[in-house]
Amino acid sequence: MSTATPTKAPVYDNREAFADELCALAREDERIVVVCNDSVGSSKLGGFREEFGPRLVNVGIAEQNMVGVGAGLANGGLVPFVSSAAPFLTGRSLEQVKADIAYSQYPVILCGQSTGMAYGELGPTHHSVEDLSWLRALPGLDIVVPADRAETRQAVRLAAARPGPTYIRVGRFKVPDVTPEGHVLERGRWSILREGADVALVATGTMVHGALVAAETLAASGIEATVVNAAYIAPLDLDLLDELAGRVEAIVSVEEATLSGGLGAAVASRIAQRPTTRPAVRLLGVHDEFAPTGSNEFLLDYFGLTPEKIVEASTEALRHA
Amino acid sequence: MLSVDEAQVARWRGLRDEISRAAAAEKVSLLAAEATRHRADNLRTIDAAQQGHIGGDMSITDVLTTLYYAVLDIDPGDPDADGRDRLVLSKGHCAAALYTVLSSCGYFSPSELPTFMAPLSPLNGHPNRLKVPGVEANTGPLGHGLPIATGIAKAAKLRGASNRVFVLLGDGELQEGSNWEAFMAASHFKLDNLVAVVDRNRLQQGARTEDTNSLDPLPERLSAFGWEVREIDGHDFTQLLAAFTPSTSGRPVAVVAHTIKGKGISFMEDDVAWHHKVPSPEQVEAALKELV
Ligand SMILES: Cc1ncc(C[n+]2csc(CCOP(=O)(O)OP(=O)(O)O)c2C)c(N)n1
Numbered sequence: 001m002s003t004a005t006p007t008k009a010p011v012y013d014n015r016e017a018f019a020d021e022l023c024a025l026a027r028e029d030e031r032i033v034v035v036c037n038d039s040v041g042s043s044k045l046g047g048f049r050e051e052f053g054p055r056l057v058n059v060g061i062a063e064q065n066m067v068g069v070g071a072g073l074a075n076g077g078l079v080p081f082v083s084s085a086a087p088f089l090t091g092r093s094l095e096q097v098k099a100d101i102a103y104s105q106y107p108v109i110l111c112g113q114s115t116g117m118a119y120g121e122l123g124p125t126h127h128s129v130e131d132l133s134w135l136r137a138l139p140g141l142d143i144v145v146p147a148d149r150a151e152t153r154q155a156v157r158l159a160a161a162r163p164g165p166t167y168i169r170v171g172r173f174k175v176p177d178v179t180p181e182g183h184v185l186e187r188g189r190w191s192i193l194r195e196g197a198d199v200a201l202v203a204t205g206t207m208v209h210g211a212l213v214a215a216e217t218l219a220a221s222g223i224e225a226t227v228v229n230a231a232y233i234a235p236l237d238l239d240l241l242d243e244l245a246g247r248v249e250a251i252v253s254v255e256e257a258t259l260s261g262g263l264g265a266a267v268a269s270r271i272a273q274r275p276t277t278r279p280a281v282r283l284l285g286v287h288d289e290f291a292p293t294g295s296n297e298f299l300l301d302y303f304g305l306t307p308e309k310i311v312e313a314s315t316e317a318l319r320h321a
Numbered sequence: 322m323l324s325v326d327e328a329q330v331a332r333w334r335g336l337r338d339e340i341s342r343a344a345a346a347e348k349v350s351l352l353a354a355e356a357t358r359h360r361a362d363n364l365r366t367i368d369a370a371q372q373g374h375i376g377g378d379m380s381i382t383d384v385l386t387t388l389y390y391a392v393l394d395i396d397p398g399d400p401d402a403d404g405r406d407r408l409v410l411s412k413g414h415c416a417a418a419l420y421t422v423l424s425s426c427g428y429f430s431p432s433e434l435p436t437f438m439a440p441l442s443p444l445n446g447h448p449n450r451l452k453v454p455g456v457e458a459n460t461g462p463l464g465h466g467l468p469i470a471t472g473i474a475k476a477a478k479l480r481g482a483s484n485r486v487f488v489l490l491g492d493g494e495l496q497e498g499s500n501w502e503a504f505m506a507a508s509h510f511k512l513d514n515l516v517a518v519v520d521r522n523r524l525q526q527g528a529r530t531e532d533t534n535s536l537d538p539l540p541e542r543l544s545a546f547g548w549e550v551r552e553i554d555g556h557d558f559t560q561l562l563a564a565f566t567p568s569t570s571g572r573p574v575a576v577v578a579h580t581i582k583g584k585g586i587s588f589m590e591d592d593v594a595w596h597h598k599v600p601s602p603e604q605v606e607a608a609l610k611e612l613v
Contacts, residue, residue: 060496060534121438125461
């Protein structure tokens with residue numbers, strides 16, 4: 001399983017940044033504990049286990065129990081990071097996430113690993129493309145999707161400092177750094193990585209780098225794109241979204257997630273409240289179909305999530321703007 | 322959807338008849354030879370895909386071979402026949418083991434095996450009933466097979482049908498609570514047509530099951546949930562054949578099959594590293610020497 005990055009820039013595994021920062025935090029704060037489901041390897045938690053022994057609670061292959069135990073650990077005064085492959089953490093335990101975590105407002109950090117279609121060939125049961133739709137429906141649950149390692153580290157800190165719960169969405173494939181030196185991740189804030197007057201590409205997580213690549217191609221044909229790193233899916237950065245809507249001709253959202261309820265749906269429903277029909281909006285993501293068999297790379301192309309497809313969608317949107 | 326391979330079905334019918342007529346010792350050697358063939362084909366499939374779950378595949382090969390060649394009342398030429406027995410592979414990550422055996426029975430052509438996990442292949446990393454004949458349920462997330470099998474067995478009871486339902490579970494998988502809800506329901510419903518086979522290889526993904534979230538004493542736990550328990554060596558065909566005889570207790574049957582993860586490939590046996598490691602070309606060659 002590999003995915004090609006159309007760049008020579010060095011790439012990094014956000015799961016490693018996540019695990020490193022978690023260890024750093026655990027050194028400073030004794031209340032930090034981790035709960036997992038036979039996923040020490042896939043969550044890169046081997047180092048944590050070595051250093052902190054009993055502060056890693058492995059409940060085995062039991063995700064509903066895992067999330068409930070996380071709620072209980074929070075009740076008991078600890079700060080639990082509950083980490084597992086994202087489809088099982090979110091879908092399998094959705095009611096526990098709703099009732100035990102969000103409704104109860106326990107300060108639990110849910111860490112969904114290997115999100116999107118990272119487990120390409122393992123199929124839809126192992127893809128986590130519905131998580132944004134499912135979790136966005138839950139009041140009081142922050143959803144943060146870091147785009148690179150600096151943001152991943154900051155997301156860990158922000159979530160741990162929050163009195164309520166947070167879902168952190170961590171990809172499996174290495175990605176280049178996309179945020180500038182000194183970038184500060186703020187709760188509920190998006191950031192602009194590139195300015196352009198024609199179209200805004202609002203991308204999240206694994207898709208941010210592709211949006212930057214697409215913006216370069218667009219620039220070569222005279223179209224200027226603003227690239228937005230939409231790190232928070234909840235709360236949304238409505239100020240920035242409204243501001244963008246007032247000044248660009250088109251907005252294109254890009255997410256490795258289903259279109260029914262994720263980032264794109266959130267963007268579109270906000271834009272629909274505007275009194276004018278502008279800007280034009282296009283949503284890129286996984287359309288209403290369970291993925292066929294294939295690698296991550298194959299599936300991103302299949303669902304139109306490559307830089308080339310972002311360019312196509314942008315030019316098409318501008319034609320109709 | 323793949324389609325039936327008639328020549329392969331004919332081969333399966335011939336071998337199946339031979340096994341059913343053979344004397345006990347002969348039965349065992351026919352099944353053993355067939356299982357070894359399946360192990361080699363499985364290994365080649367994983368080698369072609371460069372992905373898969375070889376350890377858990379090897380531990381269930383003897384169980385699957387016994388079921389498909391000596392126990393299940395099925396017709397691979399007519400995969401959806403109404404009165405067929407069912408096998409649900411709950412440990413869906415071991416799809417390659419199921420595909421290997423299904424193709425050997427003629428549900429589809431063995432020539433499809435090298436497409437395992439290739440783009441657009443029906444042979445996904447986890448079984449899909451809409452794409453592969455003989456697959457009864459879409460599995461992959463652990464802890465789904467037993468509830469589904471309970472429903473199938475209940476349907477047979479409601480319809481007065483006499484078919485049997487088998488479900489093959491991992492032991493680590495039993496940590497999922499959904500299984501225990503189904504264990505309760507199936508015994509409450511007196512589903513004596515249901516057989517749950519637990520592949521007790523004592524390893525899961527990251528460590529030993531007993532070091533992760535222990536299951537022992539498993540037989541006692543299962544009988545406390547109202548099941549008739551049969552404990553066997555899951556690589557001994559005589560014991561496997563005996564374990565799959567119909568229930569006489571009026572209760573569902575749990576077969577605790579003691580197995581070895583990686584069985585048949587000496588350097589993989591009982592080593593957690595082989596949960597989903599892919600063998601190198603040299604290792605494939607060494608393994609094939611042991612298997613053919
Ligand atoms: C709900 C769920 N959680 C986690 C996983 C990831 N996973 C795949 S296989 C496996 C270990 C399974 O162990 P076991 O059931 O003992 O099977 P075996 O060792 O026989 O392969 C895990 C944790 C999964 N597929 N489904």
